[in-house]
Amino acid sequence: GMLMIGSAGPNVGKTELACAVIKKFSRNRDIVGIKITTIQAKDGQCPRGGQGCGVCASLEGDFSVTQETDSDSEKDTSRLLAAGAADVFWLRVLQTQIQEGITALLDVIGPDAVIVCESNSLRQVVEPGLFLMVKSGNSKTWKSSAKQVRKFADRIVVSDGSGFDFDIDRLKLADGKWSLPVATSEPDKHLGPLAEATAIIMAGGDSHRMGIDKSMLPIKTAHKTNPRPIVEVICEQLRGSFDQILISANEVEKLAFLGFET
Template identity: 30%
Template sequence: MRNIKKNILLIAGTGRNVGKTLFACRLIEELACKNELVCIKVSPHFHELSKELEIIRETEDFIIAKENNKKGSKDSNRLFQAGSKKVYYVQAKDDHLPEVLSYFEKILTPETPVISESGGLRDFIEPGLFLMINKKNNNDIKPRAIGYGKLADKWFEFNGENFNFTADKITFANNEWKIKN
């Protein structure tokens, strides 16, 4: 059985610094005035968390924290500054993402528009939209990213400043993410 989540837009990339958070911020700025957006930033890397983050749930396998600080330069701060109503930062290995997803299914309705920066979640859900970003002229793409690219609704590039696809081409209507025609 497929786990379809039309209210979730996933953003993944072919590596670090390919513009995932920047594109998410541009999308939030484009839509925030119309929707009560929630962002979930997922990292498979564990490190000490900022004291400003509010730990919501913590196990040996994952941490879910809520960002409450609009100041700062962390990705979660930037998503909040862009206009997301709530921002969560998650540290979890991919095999524990179903537990994380289960937590969010309990606190967010299917009508809540969600933007999640996570490639790993694509292994467990079929989102409304799945966007894949590559840095221009990057030919050193990991096999896993190539696999995700085949599942992506849109694959586009970032040249260090701009994208060859713009956030205004995306809409959230009837509880579903779509690319405008």
């Protein structure tokens, strides 16, 4: 249930994108916001390249979790809360202990939480449901932590300072899981926006060889106790990855339980 957002560098719009996502999806369910600040060493260089803010020097132990309660300040965590997040947490953690830190935080949040998280370094130890990275259209520079994880990005989002080359409406959240439906083509300045992607299931009918409708073959899955028709399992796996799912079948009424329009 985690959407992770990284960035190529500072001030490229990572928090703006996170806030936009939270604002859209928090209307229908609780979203937890997380900001992670990774510290190389307590007495080392500030991760933002400055000094004197106290973030690194004030860290006691290997990590610290703070819950944001103020939605009126300009802090990134405050902005996430103001955008509609039910809870927002700030994890400050030593680079070498990031696994320990995120494990402790996730224990607090709970396993079923839907999360929007800002971090690059976390991608090295956690595989989220979706990983987006934001970069400036005016810069080709990637900071070290971004270079290490950009190969894992599901989508590189480009910011021009006022908006993104990314339609947030393409994001899907179903059953607590984030996904980004595949597109049939890349955006083109002449052809317009991405085309919608459709999956077609050829459900057919009774098999002469098997003597039964193959689409109704019962199969077991890891997260369900009772066997289910294979067509139901396939539809479940495709939802969220495609804009539209079509089913071709000889007997439409047999598949009415799926809830598709006919």
